[in-house]
Amino acid sequence: MELKGRRIVLGVTGGIAAYKAAELVRLLGKHGADVQVAMTEGAAHFVTATTFQALSGKAVYTDQWDARMPNAMAHIDLSRQADLILVAPASADFMARITHGMADDLLATMVLARDCPLLLAPAMNRQMWENPATRRNVAQLQADGVQILGPACGEQACGEVGAGRMLEPEEILEEVVAFFTPKVLAGQRVLMTAGPTFEAIDPVRGITNLSSGRMGYAVARAARHAGAKVTLVSGPVALAVPAGVERIKVKSALDMHAAVMAHVDASDIFIGVAAVADYRVANAAEHKLKKDTGGIPPIELIENPDILAEVAALPDGPFCVGFAAESRNLEAYAQAKRRKKNIPLIAGNLIQEGFGGEDNRLVLFDDTGLHPLAPAAKSVLARQLIEHIATLTGKN
Numbered sequence: 192m193e194l195k196g197r198r199i200v201l202g203v204t205g206g207i208a209a210y211k212a213a214e215l216v217r218l219l220g221k222h223g224a225d226v227q228v229a230m231t232e233g234a235a236h237f238v239t240a241t242t243f244q245a246l247s248g249k250a251v252y253t254d255q256w257d258a259r260m261p262n263a264m265a266h267i268d269l270s271r272q273a274d275l276i277l278v279a280p281a282s283a284d285f286m287a288r289i290t291h292g293m294a295d296d297l298l299a300t301m302v303l304a305r306d307c308p309l310l311l312a313p314a315m316n317r318q319m320w321e322n323p324a325t326r327r328n329v330a331q332l333q334a335d336g337v338q339i340l341g342p343a344c345g346e347q348a349c350g351e352v353g354a355g356r357m358l359e360p361e362e363i364l365e366e367v368v369a370f371f372t373p374k375v376l377a378g379q380r381v382l383m384t385a386g387p388t389f390e391a392i393d394p395v396r397g398i399t400n401l402s403s404g405r406m407g408y409a410v411a412r413a414a415r416h417a418g419a420k421v422t423l424v425s426g427p428v429a430l431a432v433p434a435g436v437e438r439i440k441v442k443s444a445l446d447m448h449a450a451v452m453a454h455v456d457a458s459d460i461f462i463g464v465a466a467v468a469d470y471r472v473a474n475a476a477e478h479k480l481k482k483d484t485g486g487i488p489p490i491e492l493i494e495n496p497d498i499l500a501e502v503a504a505l506p507d508g509p510f511c512v513g514f515a516a517e518s519r520n521l522e523a524y525a526q527a528k529r530r531k532k533n534i535p536l537i538a539g540n541l542i543q544e545g546f547g548g549e550d551n552r553l554v555l556f557d558d559t560g561l562h563p564l565a566p567a568a569k570s571v572l573a574r575q576l577i578e579h580i581a582t583l584t585g586k587n
């Protein structure tokens with residue numbers, strides 16, 4: 192419910208990507224937004240108003256002279272009620288019209304009459320996107336404070352390949368959530384670890400753990416929404432990379448250690464969320480172990496580097512945040528870990544309350560004591576953790 196209470200006018204213009212706007216209405220609504228759809232006449236050639244009405248639960252506006260508005264001022268009324276106007280897809284023609292302040296249909300008039308921000312998700316053929324006229328219009332719109340989302344590169348409905356594809360609905364949703372998130376970590380470089388590690392026994396077997404990576408990925412997403420540049424060193428997980436986050440995939444604790452050390456100089460904040468294996472197999476086999484050769488093979492373990500403690504010990508290192516997943520004695524263990532690793536902040540959770548699921552319960556431990564967060568979705572807890580980090584680092 193990251194968009195709860197946000198009033199969004201979704202403008203849909205004429206392009207084949209208009210069919211994806213239907214999914215966008217559903218996603219925005221699912222995240223709590225109050226969505227009012229306004230379409231151009233061109234859009235109605237691709238998707239009907241009935242589709243958007245059914246998905247948004249609201250009458251859709253197309254016509255400037257719509258008699259449903261008692262004062263015949265749909266453009267003023269609708270844009271005044273909005274916290275944001277988002278146009279997806281935004282066609283080349285629509286962008287050209289609003290660049291020049293034209294008000295020749297309801298949506299363009301609303302854009303001109305608005306007193307809220309405007310986001311555009313362009314969608315067009317690559318040649319249209321690259322045309323100098325479109326380039327000029329985009330530059331002018333950006334200079335006027337309009338935010339342009341994408342477009343992406345890839346295969347287009349016309350069969351050509353290039354820049355001009357509308358971002359996927361999930362990516363646009365991410366940008367809208369980011370738009371409404373206070374930029375408490377603006378300009379900060381955040382380096383993170385997440386997920387489990389996998390310590391090979393032989394080429395097909397290994398030692399790992401049940402970390403899903405969800406908490407770490409939620410923190411990465413929240414940090415990026417808060418304006419940070421995020422590098423996420425991730426163990427093997429089945430999760431999509433959060434939009435705008437750079438992910439480095441690793442397997443073992445040693446790989447993770449190497450990736451972190453290679454990026455730590457260029458970071459202001461380090462957040463270790465990964466469940467790093469304490470030990471790795473010293474005698475990992477080069478070839479697959481066979482059952483019928485010489486009894487039960489012994490597995491010899493040696494200690495892995497403690498990535499977080501090592502980063503925390505660096506002279507002029509980043510601000511360090513750790514995680515402590517415990518099965519009991521949370522406060523005592525988490526505080527002891529915080530002191531031992533010499534880090535200013537640790538987020539603790541009891542394992543039975545949140546391993547692999549969407550929800551979690553976190554307690555933050557810092558120099559001032561403990562701060563329990565109300566049980567919530569990992570996305571909400573991640574945002575609260577980021578806000579706490581921003582307070583401690585003086586960035587908020």
Ligand code: C5P
Pocket residue numbers: 384444463464465466467468469495496497498499500512513514515516528
């Ligand atoms: O030492 P312990 O595993 O209990 O501490 C957990 C915290 O330390 C987590 O933030 C985890 O990411 C980090 N850690 C690490 N390298 C290790 C072990 C843990 O960075 N080898």
